[in-house]
Amino acid sequence: MRRMLLALALVGAGLLAAFGASARGAQESTAAKEPVTISFWSPYTARELGILNSAFAAFHKKYPWITVKSTGNTNPTKVTAAIRGGNAPDAVALFETDTLGAFCGSGAWIDLASRIKADRVNMSLFPKTIRDYTLYGDKRCALPLLADTYGLYYNKTMFAKAGLTSPPKTLAQLSAYAKKLTTRNSDGSIKVLGFNPIMNWYENAPAHWGPMVGATWMKDGKSNLAGDPGWAQLLRWQKSLVDAFGYKNLVKWEAQAGDEWTASNAFETGKLGMNIDGEYRTAFIKADAPKLRYGTAPHPVSKPSLYGSGFVIGTIMGIPKGSDHEDEAWLLLKYLATDTKALTNLSLGLRNLPSTLPTLKNPVLRKDPRFRTFLDIFANPRSSTQPVLKIGAQNQTLFQTFIDKWQAGHVKSQDLVPGLANVDKQIDAAIAQSGQVP
C-alpha cells in the first residue's frame, strides 16, 4: 500500500511538474500575447523586400501577437542617424558586414550573448566563418541573415570551343585557360576575355581572392599582409596575368564590359569566359541570360588542400540600443537566423545561402548543381571570412589602393613585400587611432 501511495505520489508529482511546466510555458506565451508591432529595417528593395516580407508573414503565424513593420532600402548611415536621433528600429539588417565593429564597439547594438545563452541557441548550427563575422572582440551583437560565398563561373560554350573539358583547379591552370579563351579584335584590343585579373572590378577584391592562397588578414591583432606569404604569392600571380594581357588593354576592355548588376554583365553577355562571383549570380543569370550555358566550381587555388574553400560573408542583423521591444526583436532575429523552413524559403527566393549547416542538406536547395557548388564551399571548414574591425572597411581600402598601383605597374617587383608592410603599418595606425583594443 505504501509502495502504491509512493508510486501515486511520484506519478502525481510528475504530472504536476509536467502540467506546471506547460502551464509556465503557456503563461509565458499568454503574457507575451499582448499584440506588439515591431519595426525591422533592412537593405532589401522591390522583389527582394517582398520575399523578406513573406518570411515576416510566416513569423507572424508562429508568433501571432507579433507583427513586423518592414522598411527596406536602409544602410549604415540611416541606421546611425536613427540611433542618434532616438528613433532606432527594433531590429535592423545590414549588408555592410564590416560596420559591425562600429555598431558593436560603440554599444549601439546590444550584446546578444545573454539571450543566446538563455535560449540555448546552438551556435555550432552556423559555420565558423559566420560565427567569426558576427563577433566583435568578445561581444556578439549580430546574428546572420543568409550568407554569400564566392566561386568560379565558367562559360561552357566557350570552354567546348577551346577544347577545355573541366574548370581550372590551380592558379597556373586559371592563367592558361584565361589566355586560351581570350580572343582579340583586328586592332589588337581584347574582344572576349578569358578571365579578368584586375582587382577592384566586379567582385575582384582581395577579400574574395584571399582564400585562393589561404591568405590571412591579421595576426595577434596586427595587420599581417606582408607577414603572410600568401598575399605576395597571389599578387605576383595576378600581376603576371595582367602583364600577359596588358594593363591598358584590360582597362579598355573593362570600360566596355557592362555594368555588373545589370543584364549587360560581361559574363552574362559572353564577353568573359570565367569570373569569380557570388552564388547570387545564378539568380541573375536565370533572369537575364537563361540560355547561357555555364557551370560553377570552387575557385582555383595555390595548393590542393585549399580546393573547395572560398570566401564567406553575409548580411548581419542586430538590435539597436533603445529598441522598445527587445524581446520580440530577439524572437524575430532568432527565427530568421535559425528556422530551417524560413531559411529554405529565403534562400530559394533570394538565391543566397542559408546560414545554418543543417539547412544546407535540404534536397530542395541542392537540386541545382550550380547552386550546390556554393552550398559546399560554404560548408567547407577551410573557407574563411574577413576580420571584424572598428575601422570598418578601411583596411580593405588601404590594401586596394596599394593593389591599384601594383597592378598598373607603378610598384617594382622587389618593392612588393615592403609595400605590403607599409600597408600593414597604415592599417595598424588606423586601428590604434580608432581606439580598438587588439
Place this chain on the structure above:
Amino acid sequence: MTSAPVAGALAAGVERDRRRAKRKAAWRRRGLVLGLMSPWILGFTIFFAYPLAMSAYLSFTHYDLLSSPRWVGLANYRYLFEQDQLVWPAVKNTLWMMAVFVPAQALFAFGLAFMLTRARYGVGVFRTVFYLPALAPVVAATLGFVYLLNPGTGPVNILLERLGIPTPLWFDSPQWSKPSLVLLGLWGTGTMMIIFLAALIDVPRQLYESADLDGAGPLQRLRYVTLPSISPVILFAVVIGVIDSLQYFTQAYVASAIASGQAASEGPTSIGYPENSTLFYPVLLYLQAFSYFNMGYASAMTMLLLGVALVVTLLILRSSKLWVFYQGARR
C-alpha cells in the same frame, strides 16, 4: 547768492537727463538693429558658429557618432600630421586642382565672355548655349563625362582613334583623371562666364576711346583697360574658385565610383580611383566621417581645412591690393 550753484545743479541735471535720454535712444537703436539682425544672428549661430565650435571641440575627441565623445587631446592632430598616409596625396590633389582649375576656369570663362562681347550675330543664342551646362545637375554632368571619355566606347576616344591620336584612359588613368575633371568643370563654367560678360560690358567706352587716341593696339587695350577694369571680378572668380577647389567633392566621388565600376558596391574601395588620383581632401574627410564613423578625426581634418581656406583667402585678398583696381578708388 545761491542762484549760481542752483543754476549749475540744474544744468548738470539737464545734462544728466540728456545723456540718459541719449543712452536710452542708443539702446533703442541697438535693440532695433539687433531685432532686425536677429534672423541672421540666429541663422549664423545655429548653422555656423555652433557647428564650428562643436567641430573644434570634437577634433580633440574620439567620437564614433554612436557613443559619447571621449577626450583624446591632440591625438587626432598627431595622426593627421604624422601617420595618415592618405592625407598628403589628398592635399596634393586638392592643391593641384586649385593651381590648375582656378586659373583655367577664370581664363576660359573670360575667353568665352570676351568672344561674346565681340560677336555680332546670335549673341543671345551663344550666351544661352554656353550658359546651359551650368544648369545641369553635377551628378548627371559627371556621369555624362564618364560616358563621353570612356576609354573603350566613348565617342571622344573613337574620334581620337580615327584621327590617329593616342587615346588616353581618362578617368581610368592617374595621369588623366584630374585633367578629365578639369574638362568637366570648364564645360559647366557658365555662371562665371555670365559674371565676366557683365563686367566686360560694364567697362566704360570712353576708356577704350582714350586708349585708341593714344594709339593702343588690341593687346594694350586688353592689358591696360580691360583687365584693370574687370580686376574686381577676376578677384571674385579666384576667391570663389579657390574655395570651390578646397571643397571639391561630388564630381570626384561620382567619377571614381563610376569609372571603377564599383558604383553599386557597398564598400568605399573605389573612392580615389585610380590610385588615389581623385582622392581630394573633402572626399577623404567624408570617408572618415561617414564610412568609418571616425567623426573626431574628421573634425580635426575640418579644422585644418578651415585654417588653410582662411590663410589662402587672406593671402589672395592681401595680394589683391597690388592688382585689383576699383573705379573711383585712390591708389
